[in-house]
Amino acid sequence: MVKALKSILFLFIVASSTNAQDWNLKDVDVINSFDALEQRFVLKDGGIHVINFWATWCKPCVAELPYFEEALLATEKDKIKFTYVSLDLEKHLDSKVIPFLNESNIQAEVILLTDGKYNSWIDRVDPSWSGAIPITLITQGTKKVFFEGSVHSAQEIIDLIKKVNI
Numbered sequence: 001m002v003k004a005l006k007s008i009l010f011l012f013i014v015a016s017s018t019n020a021q022d023w024n025l026k027d028v029d030v031i032n033s034f035d036a037l038e039q040r041f042v043l044k045d046g047g048i049h050v051i052n053f054w055a056t057w058c059k060p061c062v063a064e065l066p067y068f069e070e071a072l073l074a075t076e077k078d079k080i081k082f083t084y085v086s087l088d089l090e091k092h093l094d095s096k097v098i099p100f101l102n103e104s105n106i107q108a109e110v111i112l113l114t115d116g117k118y119n120s121w122i123d124r125v126d127p128s129w130s131g132a133i134p135i136t137l138i139t140q141g142t143k144k145v146f147f148e149g150s151v152h153s154a155q156e157i158i159d160l161i162k163k164v165n166i
Contacts, residue, residue, distance in 0.1 A: 023101040025094060030112045034121035037113055041139050048080045048161060051137040055087045056096045060150040061134040070154035072108055082108035090114045138164045
């Protein structure tokens, strides 16, 4: 019960934040090939990059995004970059993705990946990936942590980040 109340309080604080992003079509990069996306995984400055693959139609994905936003705020001073890669259809960008981003007060970078040749790039993300979402990929230079499945707290994300930063 206390955990649920903390989550509700966090969401209320985030939703009432004056730094709220007002999402529109120009704010979401639409990337048509996995090759172009993959080039963005590793940050040039050697920093940590948390990448979450999700979609609005994926209930576990939607359920875990508040934890990513909480982890983003908790690690803000560490300059960790968070990117959410949506696998929604491009035709749903305006009708589903943008409204969801605004309703959820998403602060991280959002990319829409439209490369539907999943079988050609899933193994490039990680050979152990079954193809199901959500998944999280954390990179720092040549180091990588891959996690398939839902996270259930911001602390779980922070613990995954620590694994790449050892």
